[in-house]
Amino acid sequence: MKFLSAKKIKDTECLENIVADYQNGKLKKDDIVTFKAFIFNLRIKANFSFVLVRNQKRIFQCFFSPSDCPFDLTTLLEESSVKITGKIVPDSPCKINPGFEIAITNIEVLSMPPEQPYAIYKSIEQLNWQDDMVFNDRQLTLRQPYYRSIIKIASGVLRGFRDFMISEGFTEFIPPKIVQAGAEGGADMFEIDYFEKKAYLTQSPQMYKQAMVGIFSKVFCVSPVFRAEKHSTSRHINEFEGLDLEMGFIDSMDDLMALQTRMMAFIFDFLNKEYAFELGELKVTLPKIEKIPQVKFSEIKEIIAKEYNRPYRDEFDLEPEEEKLIGKYFIEKYDSPFVFITHYPSEKRPFYTMDCPKNPNTTLSFDLLLNGAEITTGGQRIHDYNAQITKMKAREMNPEHFADYLAMHKFGLPPHGGLGIGLERFVMKILNLQNIKYATCFPRDRDRLTP
């Protein structure tokens, strides 16, 4: 009988391991190494050529001389998969290389595309692709280092979020995606043929994360969320990833904002530490977060009106222009890219939001703004069964239609609250992207269902 061993083995044909070995002094001049990679760009000349390869992380320049390697480079296509053997050449002046080059002595072709794909090795400024092409040929355009780095950062945000939640004692759970009705009414939901019934794609895990507070007290989920919004703009996608949490036994919503302040500090630190290479590719610097200011909705409206000589309008919401000015204000006055806006008007918040006891026209809720754009909505929820029914009735909702929702209140819930972050929007904001669709591998919008 043949057995497969559980013993961890070092992948000696991995370029990243070779880089690490070189930087640790384990590899010296003329040592022979072998690795597998994609051909990224061939710069062929008569006497010597440059072979740029692409691995899971970086572009790396190798040196090719026909006298050292009997391979005919002109037969090779970019985006081929190859196994390269070569000698370590220390002290490379090549800026993209981590200190050394490899002088190729052998190339083995593992796989070749049927024809040469179009070039991806230039900068995005040089390439100047239209968005349609970027998304139509996602299988190729994501290989371009700029677009690829965005997706890598998104994966880093997921890791950072989860690691943080676990470190704070939260338990992950999986909410259902197919639901019978909507958490917030049912508008803008996609309808599904579910056997003989109608069903919908979830637009929020709200009901489920509140229910899970009854089970694990502190919970989080990372789960797709669907919105059938008809807009097709650079700020909309119809399928996105929700990072959601709900926290039981809170004293007030300050517990939630303190948690999110720690979370933002943690995620920024984590990205700076683990994803410095990709942040460098994207030319983005993330600051160290030590504190986040908080201000009431009504107060900041007045401050902004006064500070920027604006009329005081639309008392139930922040206008996009106001959000931008708030961003400007807190950067200039407090050097803070973040600010919590609290106590939004009850009018504009969902039925499960707890009203402020001191001023019931406002709520114990907040938004977190990053550089003048909302990235989180959160707040304290109503935990008492009768209080929730009273608020539903005041909104002319029929509690009988919400029996599933009210079941958790009926079985008992502690004081609790939570918040949600849209992954792609967050990534867009921290990386200053022009289009939210860059932050997801295979975006879905009104007109796009493929690839």
Place this chain on the structure above:
Amino acid sequence: MKFLSAKKIKDTECLENIVADYQNGKLKKDDIVTFKAFIFNLRIKANFSFVLVRNQKRIFQCFFSPSDCPFDLTTLLEESSVKITGKIVPDSPCKINPGFEIAITNIEVLSMPPEQPYAIYKSIEQLNWQDDMVFNDRQLTLRQPYYRSIIKIASGVLRGFRDFMISEGFTEFIPPKIVQAGAEGGADMFEIDYFEKKAYLTQSPQMYKQAMVGIFSKVFCVSPVFRAEKHSTSRHINEFEGLDLEMGFIDSMDDLMALQTRMMAFIFDFLNKEYAFELGELKVTLPKIEKIPQVKFSEIKEIIAKEYNRPYRDEFDLEPEEEKLIGKYFIEKYDSPFVFITHYPSEKRPFYTMDCPKNPNTTLSFDLLLNGAEITTGGQRIHDYNAQITKMKAREMNPEHFADYLAMHKFGLPPHGGLGIGLERFVMKILNLQNIKYATCFPRDRDRLTP
């Protein structure tokens, strides 16, 4: 301006922190502690009572004497949320407690259910709930320690899987859930009204994980998968969580099986270390995995026929009875709960599977069986554009209908392969559950869309 600090603060009102402090010798007899929890069970007597509380992890017994605490226990309902203050009573004989009890001096009610929910504090044998009730009242029944522990283990499998993939250099990505067509044909898919078009819920991230090999070489995703199967049994759910990976630059499918052997060892170790409490609640022991045997499909069919005096039937597939006997055989002969079955007939494997060059009627594919049930299907994929078109044509598929799928081959792909695990099925198998629906918080089946 008020600020929220990013500084980490210790939650002093957390029972788990009190347990840790007691076990580290930081708390002694008569020290005063305060914590928040649910009331799990009240055992009220005239002179003294037991108050069992439930926090995010455990049930904990407190001691209540009316002479020490002026609270009227009869006014309290189980599943209330409370803040309890009391004195440490060391050396408790109570089996469920971690060495000490707390003698209550004060109870503050934070929240009460409107009426007493039905009892959840007994064992599942005593409760003897019907499955319909278990799933109808999920918001309450998941609070019962047995059902809750299953979900905790599921969250541990997710953590273990991801931590392992990251440690092996894989990058996480998010595949789309709304797709235009199916990876494997389109049968058993849920149809969606997508604006003016028809769309479907994904039944597999297959195409997307293969495409992502071109970007990050090694990728994984944890993502919902939907199957419109009409069966409604204890082994079926219509929405489940897929743990999927795809690995580029493999030498052979042995690389995949070796990876999964390390993965199973890692996840079992991780659960034994981090989730010992919940495994204890579920009375499950997970063995240490050091190696996994592998055997060819055709060989094991013969071995089982001979060993158990069975006729040799159905040469393209394993019958459920055969799978069970294989499980028995490998436990008895090799003390292994796992076994890889390799080289499945080409007939039964999807169009993207690479055929075995030595015997093209078989494939470079495998299943992993755990205790006689399949938990993984995997294999090497066709990476060459023309080879994939040839196989499609041999299956009377029109390559023009698969332009999106073939784009990645056209742009170039390395030799690669991958595998997938259904989270709920895996949890069901490692915990010996009678119903796969126990392994998910809010199961969806043909007849169930709520809660």
